[in-house]
Amino acid sequence: MNPLLACPRFDLEATLESGQFFRWTRDGDAFDILRGLRLFRARQRGATLEVQGADRWFVREFFSLDHDLAVVEKGLRRDRSLWPALDACAGVRLLRQDPWECTAAFILSTASNIPRIARTVEAIARTAGRPVTLGSSAGQAFPRPAAMPGETALRKLGAGFRAPYLERAARLAAGGLLEEIAELDTDAARDTLQVMPGVGVKVADCILLFAYGRLDVFPIDTWIRKVMIRLFFRGRRVPDRAIRAFAQERWGDLAGYAQQYLYHWSRSGGLAFPRRPRVVAGNRE
DNA sequence: GGCCAGGTCCAAT
DNA sequence: ATTGGACATGGC
Numbered sequence: 001m002n003p004l005l006a007c008p009r010f011d012l013e014a015t016l017e018s019g020q021f022f023r024w025t026r027d028g029d030a031f032d033i034l035r036g037l038r039l040f041r042a043r044q045r046g047a048t049l050e051v052q053g054a055d056r057w058f059v060r061e062f063f064s065l066d067h068d069l070a071v072v073e074k075g076l077r078r079d080r081s082l083w084p085a086l087d088a089c090a091g092v093r094l095l096r097q098d099p100w101e102c103t104a105a106f107i108l109s110t111a112s113n114i115p116r117i118a119r120t121v122e123a124i125a126r127t128a129g130r131p132v133t134l135g136s137s138a139g140q141a142f143p144r145p146a147a148m149p150g151e152t153a154l155r156k157l158g159a160g161f162r163a164p165y166l167e168r169a170a171r172l173a174a175g176g177l178l179e180e181i182a183e184l185d186t187d188a189a190r191d192t193l194q195v196m197p198g199v200g201v202k203v204a205d206c207i208l209l210f211a212y213g214r215l216d217v218f219p220i221d222t223w224i225r226k227v228m229i230r231l232f233f234r235g236r237r238v239p240d241r242a243i244r245a246f247a248q249e250r251w252g253d254l255a256g257y258a259q260q261y262l263y264h265w266s267r268s269g270g271l272a273f274p275r276r277p278r279v280v281a282g283n284r285e
Numbered sequence: 286g287g288c289c290a291g292g293t294c295c296a297a298t
Numbered sequence: 299a300t301t302g303g304a305c306a307t308g309g310c
Contacts (some may be wrong), residue, residue, distance in 0.1 A: 019291070020291095079291085100296075106291075106292095107293095108292090109291050109292080109306095110293060111289085111292055111293085111294035111305080111306090112291075112292090112307085113289095113290055113291075113307090113309085114291075115309095116307080116309090117291080117310095124309095158305030158307070158308090159294095159306085159307095159308090160307050160308095161304085161306045161307085162292095162293095162303080162305090162306080163306085164295080165294095197294085198292085198293065200292060200293045200294085200304080201292090201293095202291075202292060203291085203292070203293080206291075215310090219291080220291095221291040221292080222290080222291070222292090223291070224291085230291060263291080265309090288309105288310090289308105289309095289310095290307100291306090292305105293304105293306085294303105294304090295302105295303095295304090296301100296302090296303095297300105297301085297302085297303105298299105298301075298302100
């Protein structure tokens with residue numbers, strides 16, 4: 001009844017903690033995961049994944065266990081500058097999230113932070129989502145576009161200035177906008193996503209990378225900008241398009257993984273950004 | 286308390 | 299085409 005599946009080069013915990021997905025909780029050595037309308041539980045033992053509440057196919061798809069991380073790592077290792085990030089992110093995979101859920105979360109992500117995004121997403125689900133259960137644990141799925149609360153309610157739930165964006169985006173999603181995306185090439189898909197209010201280049205790229213498996217996109221946020229400028233542009237300010245062009249040319253279809261590793265690594269304190277020189281007891285650090 | 290936060294929108298160069 | 303400020307809310 002509980003599927004076991006092989007998961008070579010996979011780190012469940014690190015993947016969930018890498019900031020791409022917000023609907024999970026830890027329960028001892030297991031994780032409760034809400035993906036779309038499904039609640040399932042996963043526990044990793046070495047290269048084996050034990051799952052309750054979802055079939056193998058669903059889990060394999062969600063965790064992108066079909067991605068060949070050996071190829072990803074080998075390709076990215078050509079860049080010495082990526083070694084620390086690669087070492088820190090072994091087994092981190094890009095997920096295939098529910099497109100609407102991912103869209104909503106990243107509309108909420110603008111000028112915010114992970115704990116707050118997760119909190120607001122959770123609040124919306126508690127208010128408007130369908131109850132889902134798995135054995136003794138229970139949760140609420142994130143509401144489908146048509147069931148999203150209105151602007152006023154979203155504000156009360158902590159969406160802030162993003163509330164009207166989210167409401168209008170939900171309307172567009174309910175009209176089928178997100179179903180078109182899969183059929184389009186990446187540039188057209190990005191343009192189409194940006195029709196939704198609150199979705200600019202960065203958010204669109206996150207959606208493409210985290211929900212549609214477009215591994216060639218390279219979302220640039222403040223962390224990535226900082227780390228890329230430091231690693232590859234000698235600390236000189238450059239426009240985002242220069243960073244994108246660089247990533248695209250350098251990493252191609254691996255750019256998405258490069259981004260995720262750089263993001264997770266830098267955010268977990270990896271780069272050891274030189275702190276402002278501190279003067280301590282007359283000694284300079 | 287002011288500043289910044291997984292940006293985007295809009296108006297003014 | 300590029301640049302600057304506003305936008306809610308919360309944490310430090």
